[in-house]
Structure formats: structure tokens, C-alpha cells
Amino acid sequence: MDLTVIVVLVIALALFFDFTNGFHDTANAMATPIATGAMRPKVAVALAAILNLVGAFLSTEVAKTISGGIIKEGDGGVQITPELIFAGLVGAVLWNMITWLFGLPSSSSHALFGGLIGAAIVGVGFGAVDFVVLLDKVILPAVIAPVTAGVVAYSATKLAYWITRRYDGRPDGRGGFRYGQIFSSSLVALAHGTNDAQKTMGIITLTLISAGLQQAGSGPETWVIISCALAIAIGTYSGGWRIIRTLGRGLTEVKPAQGFAAETSTAATILASSHLGFALSTTQVASGSVIGSGLGRRGASVRWGTAGRIALGWLLTLPAAAIVGGVSAWLVDLGPVGVAIDALAAVIVIVIIFWLSNRNRVDSENAVAPVPVQGVSEVAASGRAVKIKKVKPLKKPRGKAKESA
Template sequence: MDLTLIVVLVIALALFFDFTNGFHDTANAMATPIATGALRPKVAVGLAAALNLVGAFLSTEVAKTISGGIINEGDGGVLITPELIFAGLIGAIVWNMITWLLGLPSSSSHALFGGLIGAAIVGAGLGAIDFGVVVSKVILPALLAPITAGLIAYVATKLAYAITRRYDGKPDGRDGFRYAQIFSSSLVALAHGTNDAQKTMGVITLTLVAAGLQTAGTDVQWWVIVTCAIAIALGTYMGGWRIIKTLGTGLTDVKPAQGFAAETATAATILASSHVGFALSTTQVASGSVIGSGLGRRGSKVRWKTAGRIGIGWLMTLPAAGAVGALAALVAHLGVIGIIIDAVVGTIVIAGIFVWSRRSEVSHHNVISEVADSGRAVKIKRNPKPKKKAKKADTGGKAPA
């Protein structure tokens, strides 16, 4: 297949992944302010889309991790071809859509990494992967970031309730935090743009380097930044409603003070990680924050069974997407016909999933967001309502009839 054609196909597929990332993850930032009434749904989604667009321009450190860190370089350049990147993207998108349909907790980011790693191993061997970078900038942050965000959210929630307890007659309300959520959720959307949009920038840059159209180690080109920013913003605005609807239902127990603490912890963790080039999963960080904020609220406990289900979903994503990417890479080795088969089968699977999702009702059976699940992982103890004492009938001293 002509080199220019395969590069165009990879870029188009990468931008489609960026779009799916937008409706799969980004709307999480605005679910709690919608649920608490701080923002109207359309305004919230529009704000999230705009802030993702802005956030994508703030840093390129994560993009450099993907374009020049995960895949090793050989004498002839990076040890991966555009065909293998195409196969890796197929793996990431297919797994992303499957988990979205089935409601399995997953990470778009880890689906991308898994797909690329699986395809690279099949096409170029284990030597194509820099496992030191994978461990230090992907796996360790995935383990530590949710815990860190959860601890920050726990402390922030404790402080919020302690500071406002004597001034607020409604301990569970803290209505002032409802408007503070506008700021904190906006910060999460901005942070998401600085981290997740860059992953697609890194994939496109890696493709250009592999095709010999860009020198390894150079900065991300401006048109790559612009197109990736627009793609993730469009995905947020056009496809986020299903996730927001589920999230709004799943997080009904989260009060404004908790929401503010969780969102602030999420944004702080992601922004700090983006600065040093850690490729995080926004949903994992947000889930840790929600659980931490729930524990910080008096009278709540963790449903460890649900939390364990979330953890298993996270662990499955990298190897499962890697397996799909590896299978697509094996087919891609057939040459032009292999690329065509990958493209056709991938399109049929993605279209089939989308059509099936449109036919089925939006409910916990087919669309469960990771953060919605984490909301259910925290159980709130409710005080039983006092029983009303039956009034004694006034019989004037006479026995009742």
C-alpha cells in the first residue's frame, strides 16, 4: 500500500479514537455539577468541550512519552511501521467500544497503550518496547495516581465538612459548594485536555516518524495539536450525553462538598502528572477521588465488591486491547489485503456496536461509567426514620367502644 495512503488512514483512525475518548471519558468532569444543579446539561457539556480544546494546547509532555518513549528506536528509526500503528489503533478502538457497550470499567488511555504494545510485539518483537518507560510512566502512575487522588479528596472532604459544620444547618448540603463545583469541574475538563488529547498527538507524531516524515525527538507539529484538540472537543460535545446521564444517576449520593473535593483532587493529580509526562487514565483518577471523598463523609463505607470489580476492569484493559491489537497486526502482515481486512472488520464491529447501543435502553446494563461505579462503591449509612407514636384517643375516661 502507498505510504502516504496508510499514513492518512492512521491519522484518520487516530482522530476517531480521540473522538471516542471525548464521549467515553471527558463528560465525567461535568456529571456532578449537573447532578447537583450547579450547571444546566447543555452549558456543562459545552464548557467541557471548550476547556478540553484549550487544555490540549497547554503541554506536549505526554505526547512525547508516546511518540518517543514507549517504542524503541533502531538504526532505521523507530521499530514500528504505520501499518502496525494502524493495527494498534484498531485494537484500542474496538476494545474501547466493547467496554462502553457492556458497561465494563475501562480506560481509553490503557486501551490505546495496550493496542500499540500488542501490535508492536507481533510486528517487531519484544525489543520494540521500552518496558522501562511503560512501567515508570504508564503502569506506576496508573497504580499510584488513583490512590494519591483518593487521599487528597479524603482530606479535602474532611476539611470541607469540618469548616462548614457549625455554619450550615444542613450537614449534607453545603449549598455554597454547588457553585464552587463550576470551577472545580471546569478544572477537571481542562486537565483532561492536557493529558488525553496528547495521547493522540503522540500516536500521530509516532506515525510521522515511522514513515520518515518527521525526525525522531522533534516537537509535535502545530497542525497535529489543533486537529487533536478539535477531535476530542467534538467528541465531548456530541457524544457525552449517554455517559452524563448514567453518571448523573450513579452519583446521586455525592453531595456538593464531596463533588468539589473529588473534582479538585482529580484536576490537581492530572495536571501535575501531565507536567512530568505521565500518561494517566482520567477515569481511574476520578474514581479514586470519588471513593476518597465518600470515605471523607461521615457515615459512609466502601463496597469492596464493587471496588474490586472496578479494579479487575482496569487490569483487563491493557492485555485485552493488546490481544486485539496483536490479532489486527497479524492480519496486517498480509499486506494491502490485510490492511483492508482490518479496516473492514473494524468498521463492521464499531458500526455494529453503535447500532446495538442505539437500539438498547441507556441503563446500568449497557452503559456504566467508571466513575458512576465508583460512586456506588461508597455506601452511605442512612439514619432510620423515627417511628411515630400512635396518639391515644381521648375517650373522656370511658373505655373505647
């Protein structure tokens, strides 16, 4: 296939992945303030979009990890072709769409890494992947970061409730934390831009290097930074309401104080990781923080069934995306016909997913509805108003009532 055509296809698919990353991960920053009423849903996602855009310009360390770290560079440059990068992106995009359909806050980062690794192994061999960098910059942070964020969120929630313990029993006694949530959730959105937008920048840079259009070891060009920042911001503004519902109400009932603690813990963990060049999963960090805050608030309960589904999604993300990426790489090896089959299949699956999502639509109006619980009807648990007919009082019996014996 003509080099220019495949490079354009890869850049277009990479920007679409960036878009899906935006609406997939909006919940990381805005699920808890929406759930507690700190911000209106549409205002929250608009703010997140702006801060994602700003955050994308603040760092390129993660982009360098992807463009010159996970895939090894040989004597003639990187060992992966633009066709294989295209195949890897197919795996990442499809897994992102599937988990979004089911409202699972899985890792867009791990979907991307899985797709790339699967494509590289099938197309080049195991030697193309630097497993030391993968372990050091991806796997270990994926295990350590959510646990760390959860512990910090647990401690911060305990501290917040201890400081404000005199307000126990007062419904609005800790309402001031809602204003704090505006700041803390904004910090998470900014941190998300500094980490997740970099991943697509790294992919496009890797493509340009593999095509011989950019020098090996160099960082992303200015036009790459701008286009990726815009793509993730537009995706963030589109909502991602399904995952907002899961993180905002599905794991635990979030109160303002614990929401503030969770968001602060998430932001601190992501910003530290971005500075160190760790390609972190912001979704895993946010989920760990929400669980930790739920454990830290007295009387709160964590829905471990939902947490188990999320954890299962985490475990499956990298290998599932790798399998799809590997199959796509096998197809692109057939030449232009294989690339066309890959592209057509991906478009068909994406259209089907969007069609299925419209049958059970989740938007700003119902994203924060309480999660149905056992013993409560779905109508009541959905938060929708139910009109109850007035019951007429019983008429008094005529005549003198007999005295009881």
C-alpha cells in the same frame, strides 16, 4: 500498501480514537457537577468541550512520551511501521467502544498503550517496546495516581465538612459548593485536555516519524495539535452519558461539598502528571477521587460492587487491547488485504455497538437518574415521576359505635 494511503488511514483512525476518548472521558470532569445539579447536563459538556480544546494547546510532554518513549527507536528510526500503528489503534478503539457500551469508566490511555504494545510485539518482537519507560511513565502512575487522588479527596471532603459542620442537618447549608464545582470541574476538563489530547498527537507524530515524514525525536506539528484538539473537543461535546451516569451516581451519592473535593483532587493530580510527562489515565484518577470523597462524607456509602466492576475493567484494559492489537497486527502482515479486513471488521463492530446502545439509550435526560437499589422498583429508582391516584377517605359508620369492653 502505498505509504500515503496507510498514513492517511492511521491519521483518520487516530482522530476517531481521539473522538471516542472525548466522549468516553467527559464524565471525568462533568459527572459530579451534573449529579449535584451544579450545572445543566448540556451546558456542562459544552464547557468541558471548550476547555478540552484549550487544554490541548498547553503542553506536549505526554505526546513526546508516546512518540519517542514507549516504542524504541533503532538505527533506522522507530521500530514500528504505520501498518502496525493502525493495528494498535484498532485494538484501542474497539476496547473504548465496548467499555462505553457497558458504562465502564475504563482507561482510554491504557487501551491505546495496550493496542500499540500488542501490535509491536507481534509485528517486531518484545525488543520494540521500552518496558522501562512503560513501567516508569504508565504502569506506576496508573497504580499510584488513583490512590493518591483518593486520599487527597478523602482528606479534602473531611476538611470541607469539618469547616461547614455548623450546617449539619440543613438541606441547603452547603449549597455554595455547587458554585465551587463550576470552577473545579472546569479545571478537570482543562487538565484532561493537557493530558489525553496529547496521546493522539503522539500517535500521529509516531506515524509520521515511522513513515520518514518527520524527524525522529521531534514533537507534534502545529496541524496535528489543532486537529487532535478539535477531535477530542467534538467527542467531549457529544456527551458520553453512559459513563457520566456511572461516575455521577453509580459509585456513591455525590453531594456538592464532596463533588468539589473530588474534582479539585482530580485536577491537581492530572496537572502534576502532565507536567512530568506521565501518560496518566484521567478516568482512574477521577474514579479514585469519587471513591475517596464518598468515604470522606459521613453517612455516605460507596457501592463496592460497581467499584469492583470498574477495577476489573482497569485490569483487563491493557491486556485486552493488546490481544486485539496483536491479532490486527497479524492480519496487516498479510498486506493490503489484511489492512482491509482489519478496517472492515472494526467498522462492523463499531456499527453493532452503536446499534446496541440505541436499544438502551442513555442521554442528557436520564443520565443523572438515581441508580436502582435493592428493594426499590426500577421505576421509582429511575427518578421518573409516578402518578399516584388519590385515595378517598373512609366513610364514618352510621349509627353510634359500640364502646369497647
